[in-house]
């Protein structure tokens with residue numbers, strides 16, 4: 001059974017308690033990239049669905065004082081076309097009512113889906129692996145641990161003016177793909193002042209980059225494994241390639257068939273122009289690929305381009321923001337991509 005329907009109900013709430021256990025939270029994060037929002041969306045089903053146990057991931061408790069659970073990644077959607085990614089959780093307890101589906105996600109699902117008790121919801125099981133011919137990848141916060149470095153360069157440029165740089169503001173500018181300096185100066189900065197600050201940050205950049213920016217653990221091996229599996233790779237970054245030398249020095253730049261930077265496009269993400277340009281250069285269809293990124297604008301751009309959106313949790317965004325922006329899949333980091341993706345026939 002790939003999909004079934006149910007109605008929003010109060011349910012038993014047993015999984016809601018379960019998801020707040022620290023070992024469960026950690027296991028959901030490790031296995032699915034989901035930092036669960038407390039509580040579950042409970043559905044009342046007409047009959048017990050035949051769920052494929054062989055495709056389930058099992059959560060095993062560290063001790064004997066808690067129960068195990070079977071989990072499936074699901075896509076849940078309303079008749080109004082709003083959808084979200086979550087995990088269907090089935091606690092392995094005697095007498096559990098199989099006509100109840102308990103679903104957790106990184107967001108409060110009732111709000112995300114705009115549903116109330118009694119509303120009809122469709123639940124579709126996601127495949128155990130995603131078949132792709134290619135992957136388009138964002139760079140900063142996805143392959144490279146560089147978000148902090150951008151903050152550091154900005155702080156060095158801002159300090160002589162007595163301005164301090166809040167890391168949350170750096171993340172916000174990346175998540176929304178808005179100009180950091182305009183945010184810092186409250187949108188009232190004169191363009192000459194913004195330009196001067198930007199130039200000063202760029203003056204500091206090579207040293208900050210070389211000192212602070214690193215490839216995330218496991219990402220180099222993951223990229224090589226994907227290429228060996230025949231999956232084609234491309235980079236699509238909203239930057240002007242400020243961190244590409246780090247990938248080059250790590251010997252990774254040659255793995256990508258094409259690189260799209262801000263210089264190649266007229267419109268910033270979430271506009272899909274850059275993703276569609278990479279797709280054209282690879283001569284692939286949107287259905288053949290996914291875009292992997294760390295921010296809501298990455299997810300929105302992927303959806304706008306008609307491709308799957310995979311969100312990683314090591315960069316500027318978080319599970320809640322990425323789910324809210326339409327992520328099809330969440331991963332703790334890009335190093336997990338080989339476990340999720342296989343080459344389509």
Ligand SMILES: [Mg+2]
Nearest residue numbers: 138140141294
């Ligand atoms: Mg990024």
